[in-house]
Amino acid sequence: AQSVTQPDIHITVSEGASLELRCNYSYGATPYLFWYVQSPGQGLQLLLKYFSGDTLVQGIKGFEAEFKRSQSSFNLRKPSVHWSDAAEYFCAVEGYSTLTFGKGTMLLVSP
């Protein structure tokens, strides 16, 4: 079965600073990978996805992620964080007809 690890439970970033959220996955074949964002009390919104081709993928709200097969990683990045980016972020891998999530990283943005 597939699995996802998000090593950081919480991350605090100053507004305007760059951001990188880590994600490692385990899956036997070429994975479909996703990042979702969840604001408090809300559902999940898809930020971006990777399933083939260019290993650097662009998403909504200025986010990007890089797929590195050799490291089994799919890290999320943003060059300059805005206060509205404060939320919980989930990495997920699709395999065997289901989507498996990591436990999430809570992003706090300081003034």
Add this chain to the structure above:
Amino acid sequence: NAGVTQTPKFQVLKTGQSMTLQCAQDMNHNSMYWYRQDPGMGLRLIYYSASEGTTDKGEVPNGYNVSRLNKREFSLRLESAAPSQTSVYFCASSEAGGEDGYTFGSGTRLTVV
């Protein structure tokens, strides 16, 4: 608006009561899913339906049953609610294969006392 609709949004049950969470999607997706979200645990799959007429267990199926009523609707039933089932429940749908990602409903917050 197109998407996944869940009802109810909030529910309080007493231990031992039963209830059904409803989910409907209008995107003509083949696959539907039920997840539960607990603090620090991420989202865990309860049951899924890869296509109309089929259902399969996910990671945490105990205490739940599901029905794929038709292509649009996928319900989750708690026959005898327990405090351990206090959680936020999300329904989702996707095209077969899932490469476009899953679309999630806004969730049902269930408290069992």
